[in-house]
Amino acid sequence: MQMRYYHQTRANRLKMKFRKLLLYLLLSSFLQGCISDDASIELNDDILGLIVFKSELKDPSSNLQSWKEDDNSPCSWKFIQCNPINGRVSHVSLDGLGLSGKIGTRGLRKLQHLKVLSLSHNDFTGNINPELGLIASLERLNFSHNSLSGQIPPSLLNLNMMNMKFLDLSNNLLSGPVPYQLFENCASLRYLSLAGNILQGPIGKIFNYCSSLNTLNLSNNHFSGDLDFASGYGIWSLKRLRTLDLSHNLFSGSIPQGVAALHYLKELLLQGNKFSGPLPADIGFCPHLTTLDLSNNLFTGQLPVSLRLLNSMIFISVSNNTLTGDIPHWIGNISTLEFLDFSNNHLTGSLPSSLFNCKKLSVIRLRGNSLNGNIPEGLFDLGLEEIDLSENGFMGSIPPGSSSSSSSTLFQTLCILDLSSNNLVGDIPAEMGLFANLRYLNLSSNHLRSRIPPELGYFHSLIHLDLRNNALYGSIPQEVCESRSLGILQLDGNSLTGPIPQVIRNCTSLYLLSLSHNHLSGSIPKSISNLNKLKILKLEFNELSGEIPQELGKLASLLAVNVSYNRLIGRLPVGGVFPTLDQSSLQGNLGICSPLLKGPCKMNVPKPLVLDPDAYNSNQMDGHIHSHSFSSNHHHMFFSVSAIVAIIAAILIAGGVLVISLLNVSTRRRLTFVETTLESMCSSSSRSVNLAAGKVILFDSRSSSLDCSIDPETLLEKAAEVGEGVFGTVYKVSFGTQGRMLAVKKLVTSDIIQYPEDFEREVRVLGKARHPNLISLEGYYWTPQLKLLVSDYAPNGSLQAKLHERLPSTPPLSWTNRFKVILGTAKGLAHLHHSFRPPIIHYNLKPSNILLDDNYNPRISDFGLARLLTRLDKHVMSNRFQSALGYVAPELTCQSLRVNEKCDIYGFGVLILELVTGRRPVEYGEDNVVILSEHVRVLLEEGNVLDCVDPSMGDYPEDEVLPVLKLALVCTCHIPSSRPSMAEVVQILQVIKTPLPQRMEVF
Missing domain, CATH: 3.80.10.10 (Ribonuclease Inhibitor)
Structure with missing residues (x-):
């Protein structure tokens, strides 16, 4: 009782103190025009403003305990800097302190001499307050790496903020288009980053007035449209740009000449978009360019000759395009080059010897082209750190490295060597044992014929050795x-x-x-x-x-x-x-x-x-026994030989199909382990816990009214369990005073990411997946012992229940509703595959993860949860395959292939077959196993494919059902490259649904 009385009394005192501070704030504002600008009052204004600002925050680690309202000056407080001339607060830097709550402005507006406000790497939520624009003295504003949501207020940079030079809103959950009015008064702005949000729409001429910009970073958003060069407006009018990062968006169209207008440009990053056409011919006329990344686009043609003029180039990547032609000899003119990546194009010819002029080169990646000829001697003497020439047509032998003492230091640098999938012959040189720091060596899929040199065992740092498929x-x-x-x-x-x-x-x-x-x-x-x-x-x-x-x-x-x-x-x-x-x-x-x-x-x-x-x-058995056995069965053999042959053939076919299905289990987990192992070998990161553990974090501003302080353990005790899956148990939970119903998935903890910042990063990516056909992720909860995901709750059940578990009194799904499910699911998957870089793979597509609303519109749940796993261990893998039997793509039996979008497309094809036929993907009889995709494929070849249509759905249009079945068989093709993309699937389904007279021939 005494402790309770003490805490209540202390809480009352804090409330009274806060009321006094607010009252003082109001009175000082009211009387500001009636009294002189006395220095002590100004100083008190700074103290008062900071105390009010602090009172609106949550500071779990008590980092701001030195901020006390009884002090005479705030200049000695931690994280505060003052102007030495007038003694007023000029810098508030609270980066990475684990602070949370909303960013209030009542206190900050008292800091009339504030120049720097930096709150990055915290857990602030809610919208950006437009009243921040009233702090006229601000020069630097950094809200990056928080969970701020909503749109950017147009008044953030208003007429009062003439001095703003630095604005960083990156890595939040900001959405919508960038308001045009925001940058009408940005002449002084030099640094702008909006990267890592959910912003969308074209950028047009938004930045016309930002004439002083040095750095513009719009990466990792959903910006789209063309970049208008010809007009001379927009980005191409920013003559002072040093860094332009538009990577990982949805920009499209060609990039004609005009890049040279950015004369001072040093870094141009356009990777991960949909740019097409030839590379800009005048790109080499940016004399200061040091970094050029045009990878993962649709560029065609040859490398522009003007690139030879880039005497300061350090990094160049044009990988994953469709560039053609030879690697030009003038590449050796770029003597400053350190990183060269031309992989996964259609380049031909041999490796030019002029490349040896690039003495500073450390990484060369030419994987996946059509290069040929011999690997030049002396390549290993360049002191490279990584050499990847895999998946080409290189011939001849592996050149030995020089063993002279003068090159001994060069052997210490090479860490990664991949010469796999070429036409190399001869021996594995014993001199390769001199690469003391080699971590990855892959010589697989060549024609090497020799013994394995014992010197390969001397690699002290070797992690991966692959010599498969040689002689x-x-x-x-x-x-x-x-x-x-x-x-x-x-x-x-x-x-x-x-x-x-x-x-x-x-x-x-x-x-x-x-x-x-x-x-x-x-x-x-x-x-x-x-x-x-x-x-x-x-x-x-x-x-x-x-x-x-x-x-x-x-x-x-x-x-x-x-x-x-x-x-x-x-x-x-x-x-x-x-x-x-x-x-x-x-x-x-x-x-x-x-x-x-x-x-x-x-x-x-x-x-x-x-x-x-x-x-x-x-052949070693006793002849008498063999003879007796033969004679005793002689009559039966001639009596039923055809029947025996037919039975044996049927058993072999069914057994083969079953073996392929069972192979998926062990092979898929091998694949995932190898992939995870390789990633862990090639990366390392320092970990620091900035995430406020033990608190429900909600992404969307719609959830701001929910109570985030409740104890999840207590909440789950009152919740209703609605299902259990591979990744955990799902509960139905009522949140907030209005009783909003949400779904909470309690994740299995043994294999889920254990570092909070890694968990937070992956969950934030999934939280950005917003689409009408996706169950949106609303938030999460993290402690080392308990991890929860909060998402929308769909009250009308799953496709599994409607298709396979319906009561006799419930009418079956009609064709109209089944097609609506197919098309909506395709659109949701297409959003996951094509709107994110890298794409989000569902990994666990099945009817129980397709939830339906009252109008039978599908919403996909549980997408991308494999991102949260440290590894796919035995328990998870076995449950995964048992719960989604038949949906696993056959190529996963091949260890060299990675889980990608094509695996989801295979599962989607099986889902179509299940909807049209009403049958499960794998069905077991007394003496046989029926694989649905193979069963339908046989019926199609026999011309009887409509015999497999679910009779319970009544009448259906054959001109729609037949092409849908054909599309399903295309999606379940055993060759991954023959399956369409999800974007193409959506287009095909939309064509199928159009009236027959208007329909194009699809198949």
């Missing part, structure tokens, strides 16, 4: 594990012989060991059980014998094992992943004991076992 022979060298840092070892598809060396135990950092498709013999060494980090073990298609060591069952981290097509026998290890292995991982051995395998089970015991005489077509 390497001999044994695996004992020195392969001299580098204790090796994480991935891939030697598949060669002609290696001999045993797996026992010294494999020394590769203590191995995550992936892949030795399949060789001629390795002997037993699987027990020493593999020492590899506690091992997650994937691939030994299929070798000549390994004996039993699988029981010790391997103790590897708790092991996620996938494949030992098929060897000569193994005996029982499987009891623990770990082995009890859950599918048939495809074990088949083709002499006698592994598993209920999944129909063959005999051989044990390494002295007692002989009696085997089926016909098993494995053995």
Whole structure:
């Protein structure tokens, strides 16, 4: 009772003090014209203004505790600077203090000499107050890296703010178009960044009056339209620009000559847009240009010759376009060049020797072109850090690096070398062992024919070694594990012989060991059980014998094992992943004991076992027994030979389909692990916790009325559970005084990102996905023990319930409503794929994640949640595939392919088939398995495809259903590149829905 009385009394005192401060603020404003401008009153105004400003904030770490209203001057307060001449507050810098709340202006307007207001890297929410424009003295305003939302007020830069030089509103949740009036009075503005928001629309001539701009950053928004060069207005009239960053937007059209007008330009960043046509011919007439990034666009033609004039160029990237022609010899004229990326274009010809003139070059990326010829000798002597010549047509041998003492320091620099997917022949040079700091070496998919040099084991920093699909022979060298840092070892598809060396135990950092498709013999060494980090073990298609060591069952981290097509026998290890292995991982051995395998089970015991005489077509069985067996069945063989052939064929086909489906499980998690491992190898970041843990963060201003201070644990106790999925449990929760209903997903915590700033960054990306056919993410809650996602609640259930779980009294879905679901889902996926760079992949598309409103408009939920995972472990992967069986794209069985948009398109095609037929994607009978996509494909080839249409939906227009079924089969094509993009799918569906006389021929 005493403690409660104390806290109530203290709260009352704080309320009274705050009321007094507000009263003083009002009185001082009222009396300002009636008294003289006394210095002490001005000083008190600064103190009062800062105290009022502080009172409107939340300061969980008490960073502002030095701000006390009883002080005579605020100049000694932390994060405050004063003008030494008049003693007035000039700088308020509160960056990265974990502050939250809304940015009030009542106190700030008292600071009449304030020049710098910097509140970046906090958790401020709400709209930007337009009254900030009344602080006439402001020169620098930095609100970046917060959660501010709504539109930018047009009056932010009003006539009073003549001195504004620096404005940074980047990395918030600001939306809508940029108001034209905002920059009518920006003549003094030198730095402007609106990057990392949800701003949209064309930019036109908005910046005409910002004649002093040095830096303009509009990256990572949804700006669109053409950039008008010919008019001489807009961006191209900003003659003083040094940095122009328009990257990762939706700008389109060509860029004709006119760039040279930006004479002082140093950085031009246009990557990740939809620019097309040739590169601007006059781009080389920007003499100060040091950074040029035009990657990930639709540019065509050849590199402009004017680029040779850029004597100060350091960084150039034109990757992922459709540029043609040779790499020009004049590239060697750019002696200052450090970073060169021409990858994924249509460049031809050989690598010019003039490139050796670029003595400062550290990174060269030419992946995915049609380059040919030999790799020039001396390339490894340039002191490069990264060389990527993969996926070209280079021929000849790998040139050895110079071993002279003068070049010994050059060997210390190379970290990444990728020469994969070329036509290289000959040996792997032993001199490559001199690259002491090499982390990544990929020579796969060539025609190299040699032994593996033992010198490759001397790489002290090597993390990834990939020598797959060559003609390497001999044994695996004992020195392969001299580098204790090796994480991935891939030697598949060669002609290696001999045993797996026992010294494999020394590769203590191995995550992936892949030795399949060789001629390795002997037993699987027990020493593999020492590899506690091992997650994937691939030994299929070798000549390994004996039993699988029981010790391997103790590897708790092991996620996938494949030992098929060897000569193994005996029982499987009891623990770990082995009890859950599918048939495809074990088949083709002499006698592994598993209920999944129909063959005999051989044990390494002295007692002989009696085997089926016909098993494995053995030629060593007793002749009398064989003869007796043949004669006793002779009559039946001639009586039913056709039936037996038909039954065996049916079993093989069904078994093959089932094996492919089951392979998705183990292979998908291998793929994700390898991808995650590679990303972790190539990046590192310092982590600092700025996120205010233990607080519900809401993105949208519509949610400002909700109470964010409630205890989530208490909230979930009162909530109603509505479903459970791969990533967690979903609850229906009533928020706020008005009882707004929201959905709260309680995420599984074992694999979710554990660093708050990483979690915040990924959730913010998902929060920017706003579309009528998407369930919008409204906010989140983070603590190390509990992670929640708050989203809109759809009260009318899912497509799963309407399609497969409806009551007999509920009418089935009509064709009109089914088509509405198909088209709306396509539009939602198209927004995820085409409006974000990189695109948001749903990853878990299925009917239970398609929610419907009263009018059967679909809204996609649970998109992109795989971004929140640190890794896709065994539990998540198994649940993922079990819950979405049939929706997994077949290419995911190929380890070299990444999860991308094409995987979503495959799942969308299956969703169409499920809607049209009313059947599930995989159905099990007593003696067969029906894969829906293959079933419909067969009916289409036979001309009976309409026989599979769901009869419960009644009448339907054949001229719509038939092309929709064909579109579904195109989307489920086994070749990913043959599937359309989601934007093309939307266009096709819109054509199908148009009246028949107006419709174009689609198929």
